[in-house]
Amino acid sequence: MRENTVKIGLMGLGTVGTGVVRIVQGHQEDLQKQTGLAIEIAKVLVKNAEKERNISLDDDILTTDPADLVENPDIDVIVEVIGGINPTKQYMLQALENGKHIVTANKDLMALHGAEILSKAQEKGCDVFYEASVGGGIPILRALVEGFSSDRITKMMGIVNGTTNYIMTKMSKEGADYAEVLKEAQELGYAESDPTADVEGHDAARKMAILGTLGFHVDMNLDDVDCEGISRVSAEDIAHAKQLGYEIKLLGIAQRDGELIDVSVQPTLVARSHPLASVNGVFNAVYVHGEAVGETMFYGPGAGELPTATAVVSDLVTVVKNKKLGVNGRGSVAPYKEKHLKTDDQIVSKYFLRLIVDDKRGVLAQITRILADHDVSLEQVLQQPYNDGKQSEIILVTHQASRKNIFDVRKLFEEIDSVYEVKSLYRVEGGEE
Amino acid sequence: MRENTVKIGLMGLGTVGTGVVRIVQGHQEDLQKQTGLAIEIAKVLVKNAEKERNISLDDDILTTDPADLVENPDIDVIVEVIGGINPTKQYMLQALENGKHIVTANKDLMALHGAEILSKAQEKGCDVFYEASVGGGIPILRALVEGFSSDRITKMMGIVNGTTNYIMTKMSKEGADYAEVLKEAQELGYAESDPTADVEGHDAARKMAILGTLGFHVDMNLDDVDCEGISRVSAEDIAHAKQLGYEIKLLGIAQRDGELIDVSVQPTLVARSHPLASVNGVFNAVYVHGEAVGETMFYGPGAGELPTATAVVSDLVTVVKNKKLGVNGRGSVAPYKEKHLKTDDQIVSKYFLRLIVDDKRGVLAQITRILADHDVSLEQVLQQPYNDGKQSEIILVTHQASRKNIFDVRKLFEEIDSVYEVKSLYRVEGGEE
Missing domain, CATH: 3.30.70.260 (ACT domain)
Known part of the structure; x- marks a missing residue:
């Protein structure tokens, strides 16, 4: 039986983790048709094994000990949706050391330590996929890595943070003030009680670092991303922008000019005629310009239980297909270009x-x-x-x-x-x- | 040397073929970095080997004999951009019979004979990729097959024909008549002298059959696609639609409702608030709704030398990577669901x-x-x-x-x-x- 089943260790059973369980359980037959193997959630790491949950999982599957996953010889793939850097990074490195493949939604980890994780994976012949880390349910990383593999990307512009886009949209539509809309977003659960990572642009900067790395084939660090948040954008700014034909968006821009690149996240006036201007609410979109392909845009839900879980489980399907073909860890291309950042007089x-x-x-x-x-x-x-x-x-x-x-x-x-x-x-x- | 070089037989040196040569020649170093192998255009099938062309290819590469490609033991991959059904289909089957992989932009061939081609490829362990057949430079087939592999697609709506979208956009913006705009489109080269395939919706229907097959995992035939063109859409229709808050688009819709599906191409009023309503000119877009992911949209150039060539060469990169990994012909998933079409009282x-x-x-x-x-x-x-x-x-x-x-x-x-x-x-x- 073992050889026909791939066993998953799921780390985290919050919003996205619950979505992963739902999709793996609910779409079992389709997943088997697509991969040729059964996918079984064998262990789930949780903080509290006693908590009531509205999904059905056998009691002995839940554990509070990460070793039950990363040291477990039965587990083939770790699906990581707990987020954060510590102790997650140690779990990931340990899992790779033990030859386990990884699917993660963790933009913080991949933006800050992606190179280390991917190099360990390479060494161990393991897959690491992280589609869900940028743009939620939008398959943008695949588009960059595979869809545009033959092209040279010159510009990526992303609305990659749903919380700030919700706030900016609401401010624009209602003429409301930042503080007022933020409070409402917090009440609705669209913004965290400490909203810093979202509103100061840190979350978007991490996603832009990932896009920059994959789109430009350089080893982009978070420090390379110039970052400014939306907390100083006023209702008057938005009113003036609208009057001139623009919407204000928190926009990540990664640009390449010959060998020189520049990546930043800033509140930006976007002309109303540009497709990014009408990306509203918690939706995300990434505009990609390639030398050969020209203008393209990818639009979809930037967060949420099932959209993000779709991206995670689609990565899982790729890992399982690779396993069936015996080619895990052999498809990834490490950054192969030297990084030359623009200076302020070149931007x-x-x-x-x-x-x-x-x-x-x-x-x-x-x-x-x-x-x-x-x-x-x-x-x-x-x-x-x-x-x-x-x-x-x-x-x-x-x-x-x-x-x-x-x-x-x-x-x-x-x-x-x-x-x-x-x-x-x-x-x-x-x-x- | 041979084992480090993949040799391509290119069929057709028109617009897209020229773009393929440009990208393969111009991006040689990037392609080698990504695939680990060199890509060489070894033979090019043309109608007239003497014709002046503004790309540089050695004279002995051009041939008018298809056997120089499909029967040539040195050729690993056939890139087909001549289009049409006959004799292209015979060339493709012969090439597969001889163990050659195929990358094609041929929506007619894939919509009408895709199942036969893919089954021959399966039998022979060959890859067949056809991203460029739908949506030009937009990597929509990859999105369906890989990005949403874990989801169940419920609806796809596509503006998948640039000629008709150019005409409808122009009619909408200028209040102009169909016949007048068609004539202008023909003069600009956006419409063929015999525009039937575009304006009667046949081209869009073929693309929707391909999307339906991949999105719903059924063996969709062209006959299953109900098709109506734009030639009867008048300036007054468009004016009335605008007055009510709609744009008229030639829209392909593929819908699934439980096990029942329906695919059609018809002039359709699209509410101005819908992202498809602002897809203008020769641009294409495909809106995809999945049970888990919700609403997504993919936007980009639907045609053109370099955009379409990008899709072709990105497929070529996948074939070459697969070759390096030794897994050609093993990744594709044949339709595995029974087809149940809706009747008119169910649509x-x-x-x-x-x-x-x-x-x-x-x-x-x-x-x-x-x-x-x-x-x-x-x-x-x-x-x-x-x-x-x-x-x-x-x-x-x-x-x-x-x-x-x-x-x-x-x-x-x-x-x-x-x-x-x-x-x-x-x-x-x-x-x-």
């Missing part, structure tokens, strides 16, 4: 700048002079009364400018007397060049 | 109906009575003067109704005296249920 973008200034003669002239001195030219300028006419509000959309220059400009604006406040500075994507 | 949809009627008392009452008698209830009704007030135009959007009932209703409308003409009948997707 160019259009920018949106909002200033509050004294309402007196010559201020706009002073501002445009500073911009011109830094090679920043303007596409749109809007000046209007602010604070009951005591001040003015100046909205600028620039043409392509270097990050260095725009940061120098901001610094100068913060120093001169006639500028009361630099309210916001965001990059702009998808309009006319 | 339900919302419908848009446009009638020209005599402007006299009681006509609307007569029409709504006929609808009620056939269990068709109405979501929207609009009546307005037509033909300088000599007649009336009645626009109806129904709730869910069976295809049988709506066809019976149309037949009755065509028979009664007070209805002057049934101008149009289209299904409606994506609005509220």
